Amino acid sequence: MGSITFHHVYKNYKGEERPAVHDFHLQIEEGEFLVLVGPSGCGKSTTLRMLAGLEEISRGDLYIDGKFVNYLSPKDRDIAMVFQNYALYPNLSVYENIALGLKLRKTAKHDIELRVGRVARILEISHLLERKPNQLSGGQKQRVALGRAIAREPQVFLMDEPLSNLDAKLRAQTRAELIKLQADLGRTMVYVTHDQVEAMTMGSRIVVMKDGVIQQVAPPRELYDRPVNMFVAGFIGSPQMNFLDGAIIREDGRYWFSSRRLKLPLPETFGARFNHSSRTLRQVVMGVRAEHVKLKADSSLGDGGVWYRGQVQMSEVTGADLYVYVELGEDTVIARAQPERDYPRHASVEIGFQIEKVHLFDKETGISLAAPGGDGG
Amino acid sequence: MRRRWSWFQFALVTSFTALAAFMSLPILFIVNHAFKPQNELFLFPPQFLVQNPTLRNFELLFLHASNATVPFTRYLFNSVLVAALALAGVILVSTMAAYALGKYRFHFKGFILSLITLSLMFAPETVGIPRYLIISGLGMNDTYFGHLLPLLASPVAVFLLIGFVSQIPDELLEAAKIDGASHLTIFSRIVIPLSAPAIATISILTFQTVWGDIETSTLFMQEETMRTLAFYVNSLLSGLQNSVAGQNMAAAAGLLMFLPNLIIFLIFQKRVLETMVHSGIK
Ligand SMILES: Nc1ncnc2c1ncn2[C@@H]1O[C@H](COP(=O)(O)OP(=O)(O)OP(=O)(O)O)[C@@H](O)[C@H]1O
Ligand SMILES: [Mg+2]
Numbered sequence: 001m002g003s004i005t006f007h008h009v010y011k012n013y014k015g016e017e018r019p020a021v022h023d024f025h026l027q028i029e030e031g032e033f034l035v036l037v038g039p040s041g042c043g044k045s046t047t048l049r050m051l052a053g054l055e056e057i058s059r060g061d062l063y064i065d066g067k068f069v070n071y072l073s074p075k076d077r078d079i080a081m082v083f084q085n086y087a088l089y090p091n092l093s094v095y096e097n098i099a100l101g102l103k104l105r106k107t108a109k110h111d112i113e114l115r116v117g118r119v120a121r122i123l124e125i126s127h128l129l130e131r132k133p134n135q136l137s138g139g140q141k142q143r144v145a146l147g148r149a150i151a152r153e154p155q156v157f158l159m160d161e162p163l164s165n166l167d168a169k170l171r172a173q174t175r176a177e178l179i180k181l182q183a184d185l186g187r188t189m190v191y192v193t194h195d196q197v198e199a200m201t202m203g204s205r206i207v208v209m210k211d212g213v214i215q216q217v218a219p220p221r222e223l224y225d226r227p228v229n230m231f232v233a234g235f236i237g238s239p240q241m242n243f244l245d246g247a248i249i250r251e252d253g254r255y256w257f258s259s260r261r262l263k264l265p266l267p268e269t270f271g272a273r274f275n276h277s278s279r280t281l282r283q284v285v286m287g288v289r290a291e292h293v294k295l296k297a298d299s300s301l302g303d304g305g306v307w308y309r310g311q312v313q314m315s316e317v318t319g320a321d322l323y324v325y326v327e328l329g330e331d332t333v334i335a336r337a338q339p340e341r342d343y344p345r346h347a348s349v350e351i352g353f354q355i356e357k358v359h360l361f362d363k364e365t366g367i368s369l370a371a372p373g374g375d376g377g
Numbered sequence: 378m379r380r381r382w383s384w385f386q387f388a389l390v391t392s393f394t395a396l397a398a399f400m401s402l403p404i405l406f407i408v409n410h411a412f413k414p415q416n417e418l419f420l421f422p423p424q425f426l427v428q429n430p431t432l433r434n435f436e437l438l439f440l441h442a443s444n445a446t447v448p449f450t451r452y453l454f455n456s457v458l459v460a461a462l463a464l465a466g467v468i469l470v471s472t473m474a475a476y477a478l479g480k481y482r483f484h485f486k487g488f489i490l491s492l493i494t495l496s497l498m499f500a501p502e503t504v505g506i507p508r509y510l511i512i513s514g515l516g517m518n519d520t521y522f523g524h525l526l527p528l529l530a531s532p533v534a535v536f537l538l539i540g541f542v543s544q545i546p547d548e549l550l551e552a553a554k555i556d557g558a559s560h561l562t563i564f565s566r567i568v569i570p571l572s573a574p575a576i577a578t579i580s581i582l583t584f585q586t587v588w589g590d591i592e593t594s595t596l597f598m599q600e601e602t603m604r605t606l607a608f609y610v611n612s613l614l615s616g617l618q619n620s621v622a623g624q625n626m627a628a629a630a631g632l633l634m635f636l637p638n639l640i641i642f643l644i645f646q647k648r649v650l651e652t653m654v655h656s657g658i659k
Binding site: 089326 | 394546548549551552553556557558562566567570571657
């Protein structure tokens, strides 16, 4: 119950040349917490709305529980949706807002009272049931919207950026509650956000989209550790991954990453990824996360580590972490440092790269050399 | 806590109060006039306020009316019935049209919208003859349909409501769709309640038009029993213009015709404000 299959789904809006969603092909398992994430306009909402039945599918098939639903109306899909601006009925009380869906489905009156009461207890809005939506705070409205979805006990929950109107603290709190709620209910959840932190903390699997095309589908850890292309690598993680232009060269019987400033020996294990490439020389972009850039003052690099001297541009404290922006030639590299130390502007520091953790992307296609087909062979 | 008024606010409030007072003078005059005895009615220069109020004018009016071939109550009944049906009809037709035009995309929508705009520009007099042809062609002469049909399609009402309905967020309607609401449910449970201020406004406008309308009675009703109060009062006044007693009756009839307008206005006016304050749209 609650599995979803997108079979090569396309969405073309009238008058738009490019499809808003392009070949969306995905199997969502029952009880899964799937997050759709991507920059503004990448087609997340469109995908969700096609799933809800609010938007026609231009091409491809959609199945819920193995049933073909392309032409099924929203009310017959056994789904519930939470909208970004809550979409509470302003003329109805909180109770009526939650109860309307049940009433329209001819649920018995005492059953409605029972269910609304239970949902209100779970969401701690029992004392608000008589109020009208305009007498609620943003967080309370959001709970009512959630309550409306939960009360119907649908197979699938759809949420389109439901937390984006809340302040940071409330957002973090509601995030945790949503995760717990989904686990308790055990229902499939498809959740849309443009916030990668939200995606990483909530999703059991994440779909990264760009320009209507799925870039990668993976659990959070895998997405972070093994991004398939530069877009995913740059989109996931904060601060953004460092990208350095360069080339792979072969010298002294081994492979090196080489740019104007850097020359880093690549580990033997990397060799397999481009050994059979027809070209021995290849233009690439090296990606390395801030936590894999070390400051000499903090730590060591192991054998063969090379230190490069650069100048501190600025530093940024985010609570537990300190990020130092180091100018290295024409590039700026962000490094994570021990927060106790001070890095004044223009100070000279030495940084090094944890070479086994770097990512290499093809300069033209942006595809990771580690990804299937990314070696260009 | 006392708010300090800026000089500008003070000037604004004073001038608008003065303007409002000036605009309400005719109302004051109508009310006072209806209770004036004959000598005050003919006083020159005319007085605004009545000195010795009397009900004599109303007496004369009812005496005259009860001597007519068709009883006064028949006209009143016709008027009330036509006003009520027209009000209900205009609200129903206009809100449904506005819901479709304001919230859905379909073929020829732009064309329909421009037709509505175009029809706003016709004065009622210019369409009198085609209307007559349609009504008599449909055999609606001397029926209540003849009163109602010309009023049902109200471009002003549709226009006003489209503006209102199109501002209802799409998400609200989509949420209802997912909740399992049919078009009719969405229309009646969401669109209608949220359009209440606009509906109140068009109710006032429509009532005033219908209540004062004499065109349908003049053109489409040959039988006296089918004509409305507005028509009766109008013919009464024009028939009595030169007689002395006519002035008394005219004064009383003027007030009687005006009162329902005022009552309807006050009822809906309150509703307009209430819904604007409490609806919580947005
Ligand atoms: N009704 C529509 N008609 C035409 N184009 C549309 C329509 N709705 C969306 N689009 C286009 O489709 C693309 C995807 O839109 P969509 O709303 O799915 O983006 P999104 O990923 O949800 O973005 P955001 O994070 O800003 O909500 C955009 O380029 C948008 O301009
Ligand atoms: Mg969106």
